[in-house]
């Protein structure tokens with residue numbers, strides 16, 4: 001499979017509408033890839049809290065429309081990163097969208113763990129409740145978003161639901177870059193799964209972003225890693241390696257806690 005992670009720069013000088021058009025152009029340039037991945041809240045920036053309500057949109061709003069057209073023009077599966085979703089009957093959510101190569105909405109995932117402790121996203125957005133997997137022709141994706149990376153039980157739950165490749169859009173700050181790389185590798189090793197983690201570049205709301213989008217294989221090896229600036233990180237990987245690794249080194253079968261019937 002060929003995956004392209006679009007590490008978009010989110011800077012305040014660019015309007016949301018311009019960025020949407022620019023990113024749609026970048027997605028179109030990825031024709032030939034199997035999967036394209038965008039970061040978390042790339043329309044507003046993950047730390048631009050005062051923009052969330054102003055730029056919130058319905059699930060199938062302007063970002064969905066622009067990305068659906070771009071995905072179908074390029075003929076790619078598109079993880080369109082996340083948007084501030086306006087639910088007419090509830091709070092805002094930080095919601096990721098996955099689109100098929102014909103531009104249909106294949107899945108939506110509302111971020112479960114909200115960042116900010118008692119401010120920011122943690123108070124401005126509602127918490128998702130459902131684990132989401134998506135079947136692609138060659139692998140099953142398990143979805144997480146940014147801060148979710150710190151909660152291993154989410155990824156174990158996704159493995160139990162059939163995930164073989166985790167896709168994680170993020171707006172991770174430079175200040176905690178060491179955690180980003182370490183946790184991406186940890187989630188890959190402990191679950192014997194690919195991790196495709198796509199962050200943002202630039203600085204918004206005074207928070208410099210880490211960039212350094214990363215692709216890790218089920219053995220924990222880093223297959224590709226971006227630099228700090230805007231970049232398209234392209235990687236070829238064999239999704240069959242997840243099943244092979246789980247068979248050759250069957251640690252997941254030795255789970256005792258959190259499984260209905262422990263093996264030993």
Ligand SMILES: NC(=O)CCC(=O)C(=O)O
Nearest residue numbers: 046115146147171173176
């Ligand atoms: N947008 C986020 O979820 C930020 C997470 C973060 O900064 C961290 O976990 O550290």
